Amino acid sequence: MTQIVLRTERLILRKMAIDDADNLLEIFADPKAMEYYPSTKNEKQTLQWIDWTLGNYENHGVGLWIAEHKQTGEFLGQCGIVPQEVEGASEMEIGYLFKRPVWGNGYATEAAAACKCYGFESLNLKKIVSLPDAKNLPSRKVAERIGMTLEKNIYKRGKEIAFYTVYR
Template sequence: MGVKTKLVTDRIRLRCMEDRDYVSLLKLFNDHDVMKYYSGLKDKRQTREWINWNKRNEKGYGVSLWIAEDRQTGDFLGQCGIVPQQIENQTVMEIGYMLARRHWGNGYAKEAAQACLDYGFNERQFGKMAALIDPDNKASIRVAEHIGMLYSRTIKKWNKPIAVYERKSYN
């Protein structure tokens, strides 16, 4: 099958995104509640582009948004991972997370985001990591704060204000 597992936690497996994830991602990207704080829903073409963008990130940077699956059942939970983002003319590694609504409130985002933070600092030796969050997205802010990220500043990105949460390396 060739599934490339990146990280494993107690309950979650994070693996590289593949073409076969298209249907699950398209459903995720067309849930109005999930996409409330994003620039809009994604159509079929945009979903394919998203998968390809993540494949390029994995190849070029060794990180991307990964598919989050239930470790026991293999059920699709959403996506979580590390992606390069431009913040004020600097490339910063961002922890991103987005879970299917039926899995909200179970601690999956915190568990996956913590695993990504540990991986970024311990394995990849990133000096700093960030989370870019819509200031109204209180649930995402709670996840960032739970993994020790602190509010840094608000920037303009994606044609709207975005709160930047950051954490420096453990070292």
């Protein structure tokens, strides 16, 4: 059964399920879409990603959600709120990753803005972060469009990360 978390003007964000593996592989197997990640993912790694996400739902009540087009049901990508350790502190991050054919349509911004509202209104978070690769200008623009401010650059997983924040 589909568990819808959020609706926006054009999108439905719903909980991820094992059945989403093939759709996620459309992103994870694409070297261009995964340019700022350590590597592409195969089917086994995609299933591990889904398990990690389901664990986040269970342990933290949040995680990455599947973004689908409200009218057509087309799989577009994923966006959600995930716990991240940053310089020894636990932060709640808005993360987003969409399939390449739908880039440039504003879906990541629309989904991320909805997640920001959800984080502040439903979860009562005081602060939300975003952690795009410092070289990933499109992802940085999404963070800026939803009102986040670049606080500093940090090093995480051996690379430079832009540390964006927004406060309630």
